[in-house]
Amino acid sequence: MWYYFTKVLVSAFMIVAISEVAKRSSLIGAILASVPMISLIAIIWLYHETGDTAKISVLASNIFWLVIPSLALFLTLPVLLKSGLGFYWSLSISICVTIICYFAMLASLRFMGINI
Template sequence: MWTLIAKALLAGAMIAAIAELGRRLPTFAALVASLPLVSVLGMVFLWNARPDAENMARHSEATFWYVLPSLPMFLLIPVLMRHAVPFWLALVLGCVLTVTLYALLRLAAPRFGLPI
């Protein structure tokens, strides 16, 4: 139980630090946010819980494929906001795009032999 709380606090602290950094240095905060810190920490925690090389390889490879559908959101949101779309609507539309692309990836993955 304490391990779960520690993991949640660490993740929350990372998000809070990025948000605070973003107030002063938005581009640098974006760089920090783009680092795969959550993925790396997740792999460390997963490895500690189950040190299985094949499981870790599958996890890492699937993470790669799941990152790809999230990337267009980071292009759509600024385009929408530069066209006077309010932030919350742009964010929701970006999330809808991401969920749609996740669903399409899940449908297409077996056809292309992707390991997800």
């Protein structure tokens, strides 16, 4: 039980720390947020729990392929915000675009014979 509490606490701390840093410096906040910390934390937790490097390898490869469509959020959100659309509408539309990009990426990978 303590292990899961520690996982939640460490993960939550990272997110809060990045948002607090971003209040003071958007550049440093962006640098910290762009580092794949959540992925690294997940990889560390998975290794700690299983010790299975094959699972780590598969997870890292899958993360690679799915980072590409996730970039759609960071392209559409600023465009929509700059166009004057409200924050929550912009965020909602950006999330929808990102979901569509995920499905397109998964279909493309399947078409190319890459199984994730």
